[in-house]
Amino acid sequence: xxxxxxxxxxxxxxxxxxxxxxxxxxxxxxxxxxxxxxxxxxxxxxxxxxxxxxxxxxxxxxxxxxxxxxxxxxxxxxxxxxxxxxxxxxxxxxxxxxxxxxxxxxxxxxxxxxxxxxxxxxxxxxxxxxxxxxxxxxxxxxxxxxxxxxxxxxxxxxxxxxxxxxxxxxxxxxxxxxxxxxxxxxxxxxxxxxxxxxxxxxxxxxxxxxxxxxxxxxxxxxxxxxxxxxxxxxxxxxxxxxxxxxxxxxxxxxxxxxxxxxxxxxxx
Numbered sequence: 001x002x003x004x005x006x007x008x009x010x011x012x013x014x015x016x017x018x019x020x021x022x023x024x025x026x027x028x029x030x031x032x033x034x035x036x037x038x039x040x041x042x043x044x045x046x047x048x049x050x051x052x053x054x055x056x057x058x059x060x061x062x063x064x065x066x067x068x069x070x071x072x073x074x075x076x077x078x079x080x081x082x083x084x085x086x087x088x089x090x091x092x093x094x095x096x097x098x099x100x101x102x103x104x105x106x107x108x109x110x111x112x113x114x115x116x117x118x119x120x121x122x123x124x125x126x127x128x129x130x131x132x133x134x135x136x137x138x139x140x141x142x143x144x145x146x147x148x149x150x151x152x153x154x155x156x157x158x159x160x161x162x163x164x165x166x167x168x169x170x171x172x173x174x175x176x177x178x179x180x181x182x183x184x185x186x187x188x189x190x191x192x193x194x195x196x197x198x199x200x201x202x203x204x205x206x207x208x209x210x211x212x213x214x215x216x217x218x219x220x221x222x223x224x225x226x227x228x229x230x231x232x233x234x235x236x237x238x239x240x241x242x243x244x245x246x247x248x249x250x251x252x253x254x255x256x257x258x259x260x261x262x263x264x265x266x267x268x
Contacts, residue, residue: 008034016053020056062111100151106126111195120152138156147168
């Protein structure tokens with residue numbers, strides 16, 4: 001039986017989950033309930049072999065406006081079940097860790113505002129596609145906080161370089177869709193109404209990979225980004241190729257390539 005959520009929806013389309021942040025009346029701002037539900041969802045993906053890809057988007061006119069400040073100011077004493085001793089701060093941070101730890105690639109469809117923690121949702125994804133209305137910023141610094149929050153100081157310089165990351169984080173200024181494309185922050189900019197269709201083309205291509213090949217590519221890339229040397233990165237690559245080549249899907253992939261057809265993979 002599918003999990004029931006209140007602040008997100010999860011539509012399973014075969015091996016692909018379409019995850020929608022579903023608080024459009026609040027521009028999908030992050031509430032405590034949303035944090036609970038995202039922690040549960042992403043935490044459950046690690047050992048879920050039936051889900052191969054996640055598409056993450058926001059309902060309405062925004063991707064995610066960041067933290068629901070009104071709720072937090074009214075509910076400062078709300079019980080937080082986890083968080084590593086850091087309360088709500090650590091509890092929300094766990095969501096981004098789980099997004100990176102889950103083996104499924106995550107495609108973020110960003111329209112309208114993606115601010116603060118919402119910006120971090122986009123950064124923690126593997127591929128970002130922007131609608132023409134997209135505008136993103138590290139809003140934390142505009143609230144009297146540090147912009148080093150929710151993984152932004154880790155993700156952003158790796159995506160756009162230290163200079164542009166410093167500019168965005170020290171000022172809190174918005175980066176709009178055209179510049180996001182120019183700096184490599186997003187893969188494409190398309191009309192907002194075409195986001196889902198364009199995402200489907202990425203999904204279709206990813207499903208041409210074997211299940212294990214797709215998972216281990218995300219894992220290997222994550223490890224290689226922080227690898228201390230070429231040799232360390234190659235050790236990861238060698239390990240991944242030995243593991244994937246031992247699957248029957250390797251032979252099927254080779255046959256499908258030679259026969260110029262779509263591969264038919266088995267779970268692995």
